[in-house]
Amino acid sequence: MATRIKNKTHAHVPQDRNECAQHIRQIGELQRDFERLRSDMNDQIATITQAFQPLLADRQQRIEALQAGVQAWCEAHRVELCGEADKRGKTANLVTGEVSWRLRPPSVAIRGADAVIETLLRMGLGRFVRTRYEPNKEAMLNEPDAVRGIAGINIVTGVEDFVIVPFEAAATVEG
Incomplete structure (x- = not known):
């Protein structure tokens, strides 16, 4: 694992080549x-997750069954809970909690976006097609002189990172 040095606060500077190697x-x-500790932590998380997963799945199934039953009862008694269809409310208080009916806002689902865009344009419905403009950074890097001096654009070059790579033996497992 290479270490990139970003700040130099609280650095202990080696006094010679030998101390630098140390x-x-x-x-x-x-x-x-650090990696061993992270691995141990992840192993413990996996063990805990595995232990609790069946308990959580059981509770989820029970919740879903109860929710389905409450919804069925409330649908059958909606007029009693909320009033007549033309004036009825959407929420009913049942002492231990509320139930409510909510209309989702309209939405648009599109499959095959490319074909839909092509059809909209062909039918003269271009107002339903969004054109997106954004700066092309790759083109700017290819022609930095063309954009030099434009407010908000800064071509960053010559940044040097200091990298430390401790030597490690690579281990392979042959099967």
Whole structure:
């Protein structure tokens, strides 16, 4: 794992080449320890998740069954709960909680967007097709002189990162 140095706060600066090599070795040890700890943490999370999954699935099934029953009863008694169809409300208070009916807002579902766009344009319904404009950064990098001096555009070049790569042996498993 390479370490990119972003800030230099609280740095202990080695005093010679030997001490610098020792620091790089310690970085490698700490990175490997970090990965071991992360692996142990993920193993424990997996164990906990596996232990609770059947309990959660059972509760979810029970909740869904109760919800279906409450909805069936409420649908059958909607007039009693909310009043006549032309004046009825959408919410009923049942002491331990509320039930409500809500109309979702209209939405548009599109399958095969390319074909839909083509059809809309062919039928003269271009007002339903959105054209998106955005800066082309790749083109700007290819022609930096053309955009130099334009407010809001800054071509960043020559940024150097310092990278530390502790040596590690690669392990392979042959099957």
